[in-house]
Amino acid sequence: RFSCVRACSLRASIQAALHTLLTVPWPSQREFRACIQLLAVLQWVLSFLLMGIIFLFLLVYLVFTSLWPVSALYFAWVIFDWDAPEQGGRRSAWVRNWPVWKHFRDYFPVQLVKTHSLLPSHNYIIGAHPHGILCVGAFCNFITESTGFSEKFPGIRPFLATLAGNFRLPVFREYLMSGGLCPVTRRAIGYLLSQNGSGNAVAIVIGGAAESLSCQPGVTTLILKNRKGFVRMALQHGAHLVPAFSFGENNLFRQVVFEEGSWMRGIQQRFQKLVGFAPCVFYGRGLTSIHSRGFLPYPKPITTVIGEPVTVPRIQEPSHETVDLYHAMYIRSLLKLFNDHKAKYGLSETDELRIL
Helix, strand or coil, X not given: CHHHHHHHHHHHHHHHHHHHHHHCCCCCHHHHHHHHHHHHHHHHHHHHHHHHHHHHHHHHXXXXXXXXXXXXXXXXXXXXXXXXXXXXXXXCHHHHCXXXXXXXXXXXXXXXXXXXXXXXXXXXXXXEECCCCCCHHHHHHHCCCCCCHHHHCCCCEEEEEECHHHHHCCCHHHHHHHHCEEECCHHHHHHXXXXXCCCEEEEEECCHHHHHCCCECCECEECCCCCCXXXXXXXXXXXXXXXXXXXXXXXXXXECCCCCCCHHHHHXXXXXXXXCCCCCCEEXXXXXXXXXXXXXXXXXXXXXXXXXXXXXXXXXXXCHHHHHHHHXXXXXXXXXXXXXXXXXXXCCCCCCCEEC
16 A cells, blocks of 8 residues: 555656646747857857867876877877968868858858959958957858858858967867968968969958957957058068958957056056967856856857958069058058948948057
């Protein structure tokens, strides 16, 4: 009798649990899609922040275990493959077309706008503006196929230049190269523009880490006035200059901007000169809610507009005057792009582009 009562009680408990489960509202298709998009962005942020460090510590740890041959073989491979990032890398169409990138795109969302064609018979340097905090627009458009770069610009292979130090981190270097990232060095960019055939488009975030210090919603400030190295390189290789502007990039995070001349700004600038990137004090949304604070970007739309190419001749040793001339032509093309499209993509007609 006791066992019968116990079985009945267990059956009643299971039935109650099932009833409760069935009465709980299931997430809608829209909520499920939003969750997947959030996870896609989370994996991207964590990959760039932690992947290299985690694999470095893991391989060092394995050295002191019975699995030490794994570390030995990988480090031997890295030594053998050391120059690969500066010699075109190893692009993977499979990685660039991962389904996760479409969820990543739709989270913001990100879109790519073509205003002029790029001919496969030429090479190009694309100036990507602004830097923002994490260069989301540049990554999504040039390192993934989620916005249809190859369909909009057939025959053009996009690359994105980033800090050379990233390619010293184990496994992370393979991940970067698979998407089409390359070191932002003269050797790496020069290889793509002179020894990799035609149809190459190397995107460079011209403002770099210094520009991220001025990143804040409602303010569009570019560090460009004295950045002329990319123009000189374009002249040396006869690569046309193409301005690209990501409207909405500065709206993804909130940043504490310290005034020029303050001691905190001085620390940021010295740190940037030492290690290549600036330590920004910023925050975004959290995992649980858009109203919470965390390290994820806010879901704000980003529209990257590719502008009109500036035709550049090949001059092996361009003079300072020639560099200044084409630098001014590039800035005019960029300003035209900004003014022609700002009202369409979230800015007002009175907003101006500040170039420092």
